[in-house]
Amino acid sequence: MSEKPIKETSYPNMVHKFETYAGKLSASQPALMETFWKLHKNVVGDGALDTKMKELMALAISVAARCDGCIAHHVRDALKAGATEEEITDTLGVAVLMGGGTSVVYATHAMEALEQFIDKIN
Amino acid sequence: MSEKPIKETSYPNMVHKFETYAGKLSASQPALMETFWKLHKNVVGDGALDTKMKELMALAISVAARCDGCIAHHVRDALKAGATEEEITDTLGVAVLMGGGTSVVYATHAMEALEQFIDKIN
Amino acid sequence: MSEKPIKETSYPNMVHKFETYAGKLSASQPALMETFWKLHKNVVGDGALDTKMKELMALAISVAARCDGCIAHHVRDALKAGATEEEITDTLGVAVLMGGGTSVVYATHAMEALEQFIDKIN
Amino acid sequence: MSEKPIKETSYPNMVHKFETYAGKLSASQPALMETFWKLHKNVVGDGALDTKMKELMALAISVAARCDGCIAHHVRDALKAGATEEEITDTLGVAVLMGGGTSVVYATHAMEALEQFIDKIN
Amino acid sequence: MSEKPIKETSYPNMVHKFETYAGKLSASQPALMETFWKLHKNVVGDGALDTKMKELMALAISVAARCDGCIAHHVRDALKAGATEEEITDTLGVAVLMGGGTSVVYATHAMEALEQFIDKIN
Amino acid sequence: MSEKPIKETSYPNMVHKFETYAGKLSASQPALMETFWKLHKNVVGDGALDTKMKELMALAISVAARCDGCIAHHVRDALKAGATEEEITDTLGVAVLMGGGTSVVYATHAMEALEQFIDKIN
Numbered sequence: 001m002s003e004k005p006i007k008e009t010s011y012p013n014m015v016h017k018f019e020t021y022a023g024k025l026s027a028s029q030p031a032l033m034e035t036f037w038k039l040h041k042n043v044v045g046d047g048a049l050d051t052k053m054k055e056l057m058a059l060a061i062s063v064a065a066r067c068d069g070c071i072a073h074h075v076r077d078a079l080k081a082g083a084t085e086e087e088i089t090d091t092l093g094v095a096v097l098m099g100g101g102t103s104v105v106y107a108t109h110a111m112e113a114l115e116q117f118i119d120k121i122n
Numbered sequence: 123m124s125e126k127p128i129k130e131t132s133y134p135n136m137v138h139k140f141e142t143y144a145g146k147l148s149a150s151q152p153a154l155m156e157t158f159w160k161l162h163k164n165v166v167g168d169g170a171l172d173t174k175m176k177e178l179m180a181l182a183i184s185v186a187a188r189c190d191g192c193i194a195h196h197v198r199d200a201l202k203a204g205a206t207e208e209e210i211t212d213t214l215g216v217a218v219l220m221g222g223g224t225s226v227v228y229a230t231h232a233m234e235a236l237e238q239f240i241d242k243i244n
Numbered sequence: 245m246s247e248k249p250i251k252e253t254s255y256p257n258m259v260h261k262f263e264t265y266a267g268k269l270s271a272s273q274p275a276l277m278e279t280f281w282k283l284h285k286n287v288v289g290d291g292a293l294d295t296k297m298k299e300l301m302a303l304a305i306s307v308a309a310r311c312d313g314c315i316a317h318h319v320r321d322a323l324k325a326g327a328t329e330e331e332i333t334d335t336l337g338v339a340v341l342m343g344g345g346t347s348v349v350y351a352t353h354a355m356e357a358l359e360q361f362i363d364k365i366n
Numbered sequence: 367m368s369e370k371p372i373k374e375t376s377y378p379n380m381v382h383k384f385e386t387y388a389g390k391l392s393a394s395q396p397a398l399m400e401t402f403w404k405l406h407k408n409v410v411g412d413g414a415l416d417t418k419m420k421e422l423m424a425l426a427i428s429v430a431a432r433c434d435g436c437i438a439h440h441v442r443d444a445l446k447a448g449a450t451e452e453e454i455t456d457t458l459g460v461a462v463l464m465g466g467g468t469s470v471v472y473a474t475h476a477m478e479a480l481e482q483f484i485d486k487i488n
Numbered sequence: 489m490s491e492k493p494i495k496e497t498s499y500p501n502m503v504h505k506f507e508t509y510a511g512k513l514s515a516s517q518p519a520l521m522e523t524f525w526k527l528h529k530n531v532v533g534d535g536a537l538d539t540k541m542k543e544l545m546a547l548a549i550s551v552a553a554r555c556d557g558c559i560a561h562h563v564r565d566a567l568k569a570g571a572t573e574e575e576i577t578d579t580l581g582v583a584v585l586m587g588g589g590t591s592v593v594y595a596t597h598a599m600e601a602l603e604q605f606i607d608k609i610n
Numbered sequence: 611m612s613e614k615p616i617k618e619t620s621y622p623n624m625v626h627k628f629e630t631y632a633g634k635l636s637a638s639q640p641a642l643m644e645t646f647w648k649l650h651k652n653v654v655g656d657g658a659l660d661t662k663m664k665e666l667m668a669l670a671i672s673v674a675a676r677c678d679g680c681i682a683h684h685v686r687d688a689l690k691a692g693a694t695e696e697e698i699t700d701t702l703g704v705a706v707l708m709g710g711g712t713s714v715v716y717a718t719h720a721m722e723a724l725e726q727f728i729d730k731i732n
Contacts, residue, residue, distance in 0.1 A: 100466030143596035222710030344588030474631035
């Protein structure tokens with residue numbers, strides 16, 4: 001099987017689509033989305049833990065929750081917050097410990113997302 | 123990133139594939155699928171709550187459960203049962219309250235599905 | 245086995261504990277919890293759907309998500325919003341359709357919670 | 367910490383409570399529960415796989431789904447269908463492989479349930 | 489809707505991508521992945537239950553967990569271990585019993601994967 | 611309702627029971643559990659991220675996964691690794707952002723566990 005070229009999943013496209021349809025949801029339910037984004041801002045800002053660490057945690061949860069759109073977002077945002085490739089793969093290890101084989105599958109999605117985002121951001 | 127055109131997911135195709143392979147599963151396990159469809163019919167019919175409300179509930183669960191194929195089905199069936207766009211986005215709010223950021227991601231999938239089904243049904 | 249008396253789970257105690265420790269979390273992370281409660285208020289208020297219907301949806305998600313503390317809350321709040329016993333059990337049917345046997349187990353938890361809250365509220 | 371006596375969870379009580387409240391749900395929603403039990407009967411009966419193997423699979427799913435009430439049921443029913451202790455713990459291994467640390471936690475719940483049911487059934 | 493040709497999902501491509509990115513994760517976190525693969529080998533080998541039965545259990549969990557990449561893997565590996573089509577669809581029945589409608593959706597994914605792998609392996 | 615004294619859940623008892631039954635699972639499946647504990651050791655040791663940060667991540671996943679036994683473990687182990695109360699509640703914020711209302715419920719469980727473990731460890 002492994003001779004065939006890989007059909008790539010575009011994680012940047014996932015983020016782009018998310019933003020488009022989140023905008024449409026905001027247009028229909030403005031109070032909902034304004035409050036959600038305020039919650040987001042309150043949580044990921046520096047506190048006892050810094051933004052980078054919280055983005056890595058959000059990535060760990062994304063893998064454990066088997067949520068590709070979440071993985072796309074938090075790989076990108078962890079890189080933006082200054083996370084290194086090694087910190088990201090170490091994070092994937094925690095997800096695998098907690099979530100076993102199903103998390104290994106989604107950890108590989110995070111690896112593909114990492115490959116796609118790393119040059120655009122660093 | 124947002125200059126690139128969005129690569130669309132086809133929710134009608136998801137429903138179409140579901141029906142095709144559900145048929146093949148029925149052919150192999152007829153008693154299983156007959157009983158499942160009977161359960162479906164018993165549940166979604168009008169009772170203390172009407173079909174429309176139960177389809178919206180099924181959609182809320184689909185988003186919380188991060189199940190795209192379920193979202194495709196229940197956006198379509200909620201529209202068929204007479205749900206309005208506003209009732210659907212209000213439903214997505216409940217899913218976001220219960221499920222946070224991971225549900226926001228799948229709520230955007232429901233928005234894309236809504237856009238694809240709304241003209242075909244209304 | 246069925247001759248032994250049932251050891252009851254107290255769903256009102258669950259709500260009471262939730263409120264106590266949610267208060268302690270608020271004391272430590274006030275911005276987090278203020279925004280979460282604002283999100284809660286924005287979502288469950290009357291909109292295209294009324295509060296009662298949204299509480300029933302939240303209950304459906306609670307059962308599907310296998311979350312006893314959530315079941316306690318939303319059985320109580322659905323009753324407070326005027327839901328009848330029949331509307332609640334009809335809601336449990338949607339959860340069972342979407343979630344199968346694991347949801348049947350948590351639907352029985354909702355039945356126990358219903359029995360404990362119904363006289364206090366109606 | 368380990369000097370304190372363990373506060374035991376009663377898995378037979380869980381099954382007993384389940385049966386009581388499933389009966390109350392049936393009284394309120396008879397068509398729902400009749401169809402669910404028919405689905406149950408159709409699935410767990412001997413087919414390409416025998417009942418014992420299907421009960422073990424249901425146990426594996428119960429552990430992966432972190433559902434104590436499901437674990438209680440399917441440990442009991444796997445034993446009733448003739449499963450040995452070794453077959454049950456081998457099943458728990460599959461759940462751990464697929465579900466990692468969270469499944470290890472629920473695998474220990476299955477071990478406690480096994481201890482409580484094994485003498486009553488064999 | 490059903491006149492349009494189905495846009496196929498390639499389950500062999502999923503396995504191929506998994507292997508590629510699992511290799512990259514191994515390169516970055518060798519101790520993690522070596523231990524995970526050792527766990528995999530210890531679990532799926534013949535024990536009280538044979539490899540075929542454990543692969544079918546892993547498939548049941550994959551469907552219940554709504555994990556397409558896992559479904560791809562375990563349909564392939566169940567076939568490799570000698571499982572018949574009937575044993576696989578009987579396994580899907582257990583997943584549907586435990587997981588309801590959301591598992592029916594992923595059971596149809598397993599049917600599509602089965603169709604794609606069966607000729608390559610048998 | 612809030613006049614009644616709270617019926618406490620003992621998180622130290624949960625850890626104690628886990629250790630007891632994990633020992634029994636090891637006795638029956640030694641290769642399984644030895645490899646799991648090796649995976650645990652490989653993952654939580656200092657790497658690109660330190661043990662404290664990885665225990666906090668494991669706690670974030672535990673809350674998002676609605677796993678009380680996991681919460682018990684990782685609150686205790688985060689404290690042992692030197693995490694402060696503020697770092698723990700900041701971690702709970704990430705879980706709430708990702709998991710919404712269902713994660714608020716389990717965040718309150720983490721608060722109760724924190725109260726029970728903090729004096730024994732610090």
